[in-house]
Amino acid sequence: DTGVSQNPRHKITKRGQNVTFRCDPISEHNRLYWYRQTLGQGPEFLTYFQNEAQLEKSRLLSDRFSAERPKGSFSTLEIQRTEQGDSAMYLCASSLNGGGPNTEAFFGQGTRLTVV
Amino acid sequence: GNSVTQMEGPVTLSEEAFLTINCTYTATGYPSLFWYVQYPGEGLQLLLKATKADDKGSNKGFEATYRKETTSFHLEKGSVQVSDSAVYFCALPTGYSTLTFGKGTMLLVSP
Secondary structure, eight states: OOEEEEEEEEEEEEEEEEEEEEEOTTTTEEEEEEEOTTTTTTEEEEEEEEEEEEEEEEEEOTTTEEEEEETSOOOEEEEEOOOOGGEEEEEEEEEOOOOOGGGGOOEOOEEEEEOO | OOOEEEEOEEEETTTTTEEEEOOEOOSOOOOOOEEEEOOOSSSSSEEEESSSSSEEEEETTEEEOOOOOTOOOOEEOOOOOOOOOOEEEEEEEEETTEEEEEEOEEEEEOO
């Protein structure tokens, strides 16, 4: 296993278009997280899944955002009607369940979204 | 809620210089504390962690001590290398398993 994989690495889209990103976590990890990182800021939590269940969503996740993990393996993050403020790096991470707050999260390289 | 404050960068050092990156936190109780590193073009990687007060985390020559008296978790390295150039993030858990990160501190090491 080569770690957490995200696709695409870069996405440029016109304002108002929909975009979808994919994340493939480390295969044995049942927790999957989405974070957003804007320039000069640290990653901000968006949502996380345990297996296929979406257990927590941040207030940052507006109703234009939707995330799925249909079979408890890969996940998709869709942004509808993109706005320029959505331009950011979208990071996916995964971890093993059961380790609590000490559990290490493994991050992908991210998808950089630019909305023009 | 839990939060983290890091010193602003960039921090510019010559090779073999001593590094300190300051991190202070606000939290309920005594959460675990983490340092993550992001090398150019790569994802975040866990650098080190400490799970309770007075613990010292260490890895790759970096160290950080969990100080509850000063609510700090400063990152140090005795002799930096060019390959240490990266962005460093202090973090702590929010809830059971999600993380709150600081804004990050860029380190630039010149030969």
